[in-house]
Amino acid sequence: MQVILKQDVKGLGKKEDMVNVSDGYARNFLLPRNIAVEASKDNLNIMKTRKEAERTRKDREHAQAEDHAEKLAQINLVLKGKSGGTEGHARLFGSITSKDIADALKAQFRIDIDKKKIVLDEPIKTLGETIVDIKLYQGVGAKLRVTVEAE
Numbered sequence: 001m002q003v004i005l006k007q008d009v010k011g012l013g014k015k016e017d018m019v020n021v022s023d024g025y026a027r028n029f030l031l032p033r034n035i036a037v038e039a040s041k042d043n044l045n046i047m048k049t050r051k052e053a054e055r056t057r058k059d060r061e062h063a064q065a066e067d068h069a070e071k072l073a074q075i076n077l078v079l080k081g082k083s084g085g086t087e088g089h090a091r092l093f094g095s096i097t098s099k100d101i102a103d104a105l106k107a108q109f110r111i112d113i114d115k116k117k118i119v120l121d122e123p124i125k126t127l128g129e130t131i132v133d134i135k136l137y138q139g140v141g142a143k144l145r146v147t148v149e150a151e
């Protein structure tokens with residue numbers, strides 16, 4: 001019997017895969033537990049429509065990420081912080097984190113990026129210019145120039 005899986009099943013397949021299983025396994029386990037549906041003509045059309053909608057959504061998100069990457073490449077984000085020390089070796093009192101960068105992007109340029117997508121090995125603790133990597137989408141990244149100035 002052919003069934004369409006509604007969720008991942010270990011050793012059988014992934015969600016929305018069409019697999020062949022024995023009649024008893026389908027009738028007694030998969031169908032009653034709502035893990036799979038029978039591969040009828042209507043269910044196949046529903047699955048095809050969902051896959052097309054998912055592909056369209058992913059394409060739209062990818063295009064939006066590429067658009068954000070182009071915008072971010074041209075931006076020089078300026079943040080201010082209290083600092084101490086000599087001109088050449090000034091250090092911040094505190095640090096600039098990915099949350100600070102995300103908040104500043106939203107406030108200054110109206111670009112909403114999740115702080116988890118901003119890649120900082122460690123918070124920025126010095127004045128000057130730093131290049132920050134941003135992972136926008138799978139395979140799409142951007143480099144943002146962040147300049148930290150003294151208040």
